[in-house]
Structures are given as structure tokens and as C-alpha cells.
Amino acid sequence: MRISSAEFIKNYGSVSDKALTEAVTITRNGRERLVLLSADEYARLKRRDRYVMLAEDLPENDLAMIAETEMSAAYAHLDEELKDWKP
Secondary structure (H helix, E strand, O other): OEEEHHHHHHOHHHHHHHOOOOOEEEEEOOEEEEEEOOHHHHHHHHHOOOOOOOHHHOOHHHHHHHHHOOOOHHHOOHHHHHOOOOO
């Protein structure tokens, strides 16, 4: 659902009810400005956040397991895509 900020203000009750079942995009001057989500949907999305860390911060046993990992032969064709890659 997409509505203007004026419509959102005028119809807050029904729009907030609608946001319980689908995301509501609120626009201003025709451009997307905000998205209204249910608290449950927001919590679901937050659970999907990823934690990023440096390789040197990994425990030694994790580094050892990564070093011992071997790629399945089914994916050997991917090596070709990386042959000329430079960081």
C-alpha cells in the first residue's frame, strides 16, 4: 500500500490497521519517505541482521575448520569465474 503523508495523518487508524498485514509506504511530494510495518514484521527483520567480524577475531578452532573445508566438485566451475580476479 502506498499513501501520501496527508492521507496517513487523516486516516491514521485504518492505515495503522492495514500495516498489521502489509507494509505501508508513506510518500511526501510523491517520493517514498517512510515505511510503516507491524511490530512483528519489524522484529522478524531485525532477527535477520548479521553480525560482522574480522577473520582475525575468529576463535582458532573456527579458523582451523574453515582452513580444512573443501568445496564440492559440483562447484568447480566457479573457479573459472575467479581466475582473473584481483583484490
